[in-house]
Amino acid sequence: MERLCKTTRIVTVNGQFPGPTLEVKNGDSLVIKVVNGVKYNATIHWHGVRQMRNGWADGPAYVTQCPIKYGESYTYRFNIEDQEGTLFWHAHSPWMRSTVYGAIVIRPKGNSPYPFPKPDTEALVILGEWWIKEFIEMAEKALDSGAAPDFSDALLINGQPGDLFNCSSKGMLAYSSKLMVFLLSEFEIYLKIRQNTQNINVIRAAAGETVLLRFINAAIVTHQFVAIAGHPMTVVAVDASYTKPFTTPYLMLGAGQTADVLIHTNQPGGRYYIAAHAYRSGSPLIPIDNSTATAILDYDPIFPPLPASDDHDAVAAFNAGLKSPARVNIPAPVDQHLFITLALGLLNCPPGKLCGGLLGNRDSSSMNNISFVLPTKQSLLQAANYGQSDVFSADFPEIPPAKFDYTGNNSDPSLFRPIRATKIYRLKYGSVVQVVLQGTSILSVEEHPIHIHGYDFYVLAMGKGNYEEERDSAKFNLVDPPRRSTVGVPAGGWAAIRFRADNPGVWFVHCHMDFHLEWGMMTAFLVENGAGEMESTLPPPADLPRC
Secondary structure: OEEOOEEOOEEEEOOEOOOOOEEEEOOOEEEEEEEEOOOOOEOEEEEOOOOOOOHHHOOOEOOOEOOEOOOOEEEEEEEOOOOOEEEEEEEOOOOHHHOOEEEEEEEOOOOOOOOOOOOOEEEEEEEEEEOOOOHHHHHHHHHHHOOOOOOOOEEEEOOEOOOOOOOOOOOOEEEOOOOOOOOOOOEEEEEEEEOOOOOOOEEOOOOOOEEEEEEEEOOOOOOEEEEEOOOOEEEEEEOOEEEEEEEEOOEEEOOOOEEEEEEEOOOOOOEEEEEEEEOOOOOOOOOOOOOEEEEEEEOOOOOOOOOOOOOHHHHHHHHHOOOOOOOOOOOOOOOEEEEEEEEEEEEOOOOOOOOOOHHHOEEEEEEOOEEEOOOOOOOHHHHHHHOOOOOOEOOOOOOOOOOOOOOOOOOOHHHHOOEEEOEOEEEOOOOEEEEEEEEOOOOOOOOEEEEEOOOOEEEEEEEEOOOOHHHHHHHOOOOOOOEEOEEEEOOOEEEEEEEEOOOOEEEEEEEOOHHHHHHOOEEEEEEOOOOOHHHOOOOOOOOOOOO
């Protein structure tokens, strides 16, 4: 596939990049067969779909299933239950997510209306990244050396970098505002290598209407600001959960987050830039992709103002505007408390090996000083289902092993050296769980988008610095907090979330920046079965892949 004047081999789904959009309704049952035609192991994760009692369909490799090997297939069967809005699917095996992703659009069942003015039309805006090098091979070599892979060469909107780059074809308006429709009685996803040439496209939408734009940040690393010239956006949903409508000149989407917005094409007829660039949440010394991706709202171009790439206040202001549409019944009282630190770190370079991480070490990351090691012979869910005791231990710590100034200047070398282990945390069915996610300043201060599979949760509060229970719990929004499946833990700060553990199974918890994920910033919740069949994990399917 050609971008930036060069042809790069990538993995695609059904020959499309981004991949096909799944259009479904709340209440639909999906049967999706994934056929792996590439040399890499593969799985597909349906990001944000709750998968009630059905972790077998969730997708993360070695967590809920063994990967699909070359030439083999696996059929995902799952239901959409009480969810509406925009989610997405993506590969959940190392590094393949850079190009293997697509949208999931969930509409209200039957003729049920939206809880906001009905749009005249709608369009997808999928943010991504592009590497000129063959990314999977490059990333694997970097991981093997203990270093970080190169950052991307360009940001993308709907698979294209836009006309600020060389090799752009100016004026091409090739994206329809209508979404691709698939009949999902049985939909086969084929993974294959694609190599062709295609010019830059820009986005098209009609004039004089109310337009619903469905934004997805499918990037594997980059948090992004995005704006539309001359068009304020009214946010009506995030992560397939409705919000109180609030109007903003820009969006901030962490990796793995989605937002539905309404715009009104009421400006003088013409073309208006949609632009996206990176949010630098960490140190200026950490390289990021400084490019700006563009598309055009066709209805000459006017360029939108975007927050500065290091504007942390803009991020806080955007997050503060997100609220549930009405008063919600917050789960209470809390039965299980967790305090989880998120940190980068270093691992010793193996004897006789040259490592490319900081100071000749291997780069790593951790939660509560545990750098997670995925199993390879059995998935976590299979091990839990079969009662195997040699795959994981259920003793992930509820609190950090040592208390320290999490966001201060830390020089204690013990803080830089996490323990490699396969530790998960056990939750009782029906328990109310509160998790404080605490960012740290170990090696770097940056935002971490934390995604919990199988669950939505309420984001009660966010703040800067170290979380203090007595002071900061008083700031909790217990009236109308936003509901999400991915929360951006502020750089040098914290986020408090709460949910009821009503979905039995093993559910992955991880940073949605793939570098941090592969370095170990992950764990899993083992939610015990409740009483009876309807509170228990479904039995494994017969065609579950073998490791």
